[in-house]
Amino acid sequence: MDPICDSTNGYFDSTASEYVITDLKTPRDWYNYAWNDSIVGLFSQCGRGESIIQDERGQRFHVASNRMVYLRDQESGEFWNLNALPVHSSEGAQCRHGMGYSEIESETHGVSSVLRWFIPDEAPCECWQVTLTNQGSTSRTLDLFAYMGTSFDGVLRPQSYYDGHGAFHPDLDAVSLSKLHAFREAKEVRIFLTMDRTVTGYDVAERGFLGSGTELFPDAVARGQCGGTGSEMEKSCCALQTAVLLAPGETVTVCLLAGGVVDLDEVAALRERFLSPEKMTQAWQTSRDKILALVGDGRIETPDTALNAFFNPWLKRQLSLGTRWARVRHNGFRDQIQDIGSLALFAPDEAFRQLKRVLSFQYPNGYAPRTWLDGKILDKDFSDNHVWIAAAVHALVMEKGTSDILETMIPYNDGSEGSLYEHVQRSIAFYDNDRGPHGLLKIRSGDWNDCLDRIGPQGKGESVWLSMAWVSACSKFADLARLSGRVSDAVQAEAWAEDMREIVDRSAWDGEWYLRAYHDDGETIGSARNDKARMFLLPQVWSVYAGAARGERGAQAMDSADRYLNSKLGTRTMLDPYDGWDDRIGLATGKTPGTHENGGVYLHACTFKLAADSLLKRHENVAFALKTILPFTDHSERKPCEPYVLCNSYFAIDGSYRYGSAGQSWGTGAAGWFYYAFTHFVFGIRPQWDGLLVDPCLPPEWKQAAFHRHFRGTDYEFSFEQRKPCGSVRQILVNGAAIEGTVIVPDGSAQVVVDVILG
Known part of the structure; x- marks a missing residue:
């Protein structure tokens, strides 16, 4: 195989699974x-x-x-x-x-x-x-x-x-x-x-x-x-x-x-x-x-040869770092849980091993700490750590095709123990009693955004994004409950999700987009009425991804994100970033406008948007995301960084010599979420209980692509033929025979060839 050149400094050598740096003056x-x-x-x-x-x-x-x-x-x-x-x-x-x-x-x-x-x-x-x-x-x-x-x-x-x-x-x-x-x-x-x-x-x-x-x-x-x-x-x-x-x-x-x-x-x-x-x-x-052996085959074939070499094995290697070492500087609970959910898609046994280790730091009441370091659990009063548990366990169960693992006993951090199912159940139920004045979930001293750390320490501030994420977690837990015969738990979780959808619709819609949060004193964050940070990317994306939006509001919110947050460099995290310290907001305001969470192009959030755009079948946005997220694309706005792994952000500091510079590489949740979004929503191959759902959203210019995936003992070779740009599924052939619907049902075969015709 010929070297795949993508940089003046080196190339991918896919035969050796190496990246060769030929000019050390990187x-x-x-x-x-x-x-x-x-x-x-x-x-x-x-x-x-x-x-x-x-x-x-x-x-x-x-x-x-x-x-x-x-x-x-x-x-x-x-x-x-x-x-x-x-x-x-x-x-x-x-x-x-x-x-x-x-x-x-x-x-x-x-x-x-x-x-x-x-x-x-x-x-x-x-x-x-x-x-x-x-x-x-x-x-x-x-x-x-x-x-x-x-x-x-x-x-x-x-x-x-x-x-x-x-x-x-x-x-x-x-x-x-x-x-x-x-x-x-x-x-x-x-x-x-x-x-x-x-x-x-x-x-x-x-x-x-x-x-x-x-x-x-x-x-x-x-x-x-x-x-x-x-x-x-x-x-x-x-x-x-x-x-x-x-x-x-x-x-x-x-x-x-x-x-x-x-x-x-x-x-x-x-x-x-x-x-x-x-x-x-x-x-x-x-x-x-x-x-x-861990990263497996799982190769892809697209018109972009560098993307093919990056996807396997480099992307999977990068996300596997997070399953054991989080972001390296500390042992983030939520960081590892998210990456474990992605690891489950190609290495379910290793994902289960790591999942049991991380869940042993969860509290018996369902709450989970931010991190642990130097022999101490560091709680930090964060609100979102346990909201990710249901998704990781759901991914693992759907991948393995068995609910038996839900009965595995796993300790809590006080030495008591509960089944895997109970770990998930308690994480979901905790939130029903952790609500603020509007009925939204409390933000406490931070949610996914670590730098919004002074919004809710008094216990009244609320997170719109976390409330949306809980809708998704409740839905995934309801699936697990029904699979294990606990119907009443499923009904309760579905009721919680529907109730929260109504609250989000009533209390978080700002006219063109969703709010980000409420302060302890009831003031809004992420509203058109605010002087700074008038819109955040995260709730617009999760309104669609989590299924939290009602009617057309999710699509409208995504339209607003495109209109106000897209730039040549990529999609920014917020509109009008903070330009000085605000004691009521916290660490985000101490960062230069256009940096990381304060209005930078933060790739973890961009991968969430990739998933939501794919769900809405916005093919052009998928192409834009690939160009602005991937590190090796020809991008005039951006300074070069490691081409073989994702970085966490690109600096969008207008007028600065740092504009277009990359943040840190390797230690970022963008890797796991890009893998998840790309396989589940761009290729659209989504594991579910009865098989593999096929629901792709390919970039418009891709006429052909392929994805080789192992699932429940079978090697699947998916090939996509997009006969016109922005095509939707017209026909699916399994081993040459057309099927009804869009779900590939496992039959125990060693190998299955699936042809997906888009038009």
């Missing part, structure tokens, strides 16, 4: 993430990045804050690094970001190198594999230096003391740094760096390795010898040195491990498990194979 660092249940790390095209260890209760500590590998020729004294830094002097170097690993390839001073970094399947460490080849005709004697910067003991501050004790352990060819820190049942933890060769030098004090130099030009590398320093209450690092002899044409591999443990016996065990070229290569292959 507009900003382009990261790859790797993780398992105990460690997460990121690695840029030049090796920058950090890694974090975490236990089951959210107690965590940092391992790496940077990684560098250097070579020094003993004869000439010349030295360089294998990170290909500085990039302006590293012509020909490239980086391959793959599934759970990255490789920097370069050639300098007659030595070619491959620096591979990855995190193995199950271990609290990261693996560094350095492969060197002598391209010259004479033997070379080199010193290899490996350096790991760390914030384990704190960030660098002049004239400061640091926690930690560092030393070299000759029996392990390792350096380590320890400190008092609660982790699992221990009171002390340590980080380490070890290698599979005899160590000829080491440093744990940063002054010993860097000296008066920098990470690009450390004193130890310049002089050819580490300082042999330990570390006591000073800024620390982990650095090792070894000698490498290379005959002409010879290739040598050096293996290193960096990680976090409680005691040194664990380091010895990890060395035994990983520390040889053969063992490390096998661990890399095992990890890669497991990732590719």
Whole structure:
């Protein structure tokens, strides 16, 4: 398969499931993430990045804050690094970001190198594999230096003391740094760096390795010898040195491990498990194979070859990060639950495993906390965390085609337990008793928008969006209740949903669009009468997606969103963003107008709109969304970011040099929701109890497309033929035979071919 070029800096290599960065002078660092249940790390095209260890209760500590590998020729004294830094002097170097690993390839001073970094399947460490080849005709004697910067003991501050004790352990060819820190049942933890060769030098004090130099030009590398320093209450690092002899044409591999443990016996065990070229290569292959098995096939074929390469495996890889590590900086309950609902569509067993883990942090009354960190549940008085539970469980049940899992017992955060069904039921019922003066649901100190944190802390402020989301949650719970024979629960949930539709219609309609919220004092937010933030995208979209709108109001609200919020850069989150601090609103007003939730192009919200536009069969809007959401499209308004994963936003700061810049990549709910919206509503393949509903809304210019999907033991090959733009379903053929209706009923076949004719 030919490389898929989409950027001046690189291309998708679909054969290897890699993104190849051919010009390391990217507009900003382009990261790859790797993780398992105990460690997460990121690695840029030049090796920058950090890694974090975490236990089951959210107690965590940092391992790496940077990684560098250097070579020094003993004869000439010349030295360089294998990170290909500085990039302006590293012509020909490239980086391959793959599934759970990255490789920097370069050639300098007659030595070619491959620096591979990855995190193995199950271990609290990261693996560094350095492969060197002598391209010259004479033997070379080199010193290899490996350096790991760390914030384990704190960030660098002049004239400061640091926690930690560092030393070299000759029996392990390792350096380590320890400190008092609660982790699992221990009171002390340590980080380490070890290698599979005899160590000829080491440093744990940063002054010993860097000296008066920098990470690009450390004193130890310049002089050819580490300082042999330990570390006591000073800024620390982990650095090792070894000698490498290379005959002409010879290739040598050096293996290193960096990680976090409680005691040194664990380091010895990890060395035994990983520390040889053969063992490390096998661990890399095992990890890669497991990732590719998790993301599955699920490929698509569209006129956009970059979209095809991005969708599988990169999009699914990105959303799977959120199911275990949320947005990485903390363990968001709602973040993980949303992504688990999308993971269920291609990896239901793994989704169920993660779902049980996250639900164990829910309170017995149905309420769920915002996050947990450092061994503590952080409630934060947020209102929406538990509204997402019903959707995730519904997705899992519809995907698996069995309601038996609803009886699985799962603990609450106080140690009591209830069935999966009860977890959902309590999350729904909680809201009926958490209403404000209009009968809408309380916003408390924030809903989906974390930055609307001062609207309802007194317990009277209300969220229009959350009320709409509850309508959807009630409907999904009613499905689950009927499937499990609990008809009275279904009737109650449907009554709640209908009652809330009436309240939204009566109390939240503003004439052309829906309000966003009410203050504690009863003032409106998101009204045409307000001076700022006169309309928000979220309630307009969810009025349609959640089925909360009555009559034509949902379509009218979406028309208003298109009229007032669409821009060349994408769909903005609000009309007339806040332009200064407002203590009655909160954090949103502290952000520059056009940034993130304060009027930026926030992609999580844009993916909600993609779903709603597809439901309304607004094909042109679907095409607009794909162009403005996807990171690799030809877009003159936007500055380049990582082409292989979604970012969380684009800055819409008019007149600023930051206009069109991307926010953070990888850690965003946009990935899971884009996958869900694209498969469920653009391709329109929606799992339901009796099979797969077919209800697509393709971009007008797409004449053909295909989607290969596994469902309940069968491989389905959907092909779409759109005979005229903006086509609707005219005929569906299953294995060549026309069917009545639009639902594909599973029959136990190993493979099914479905042709969808649109016209």
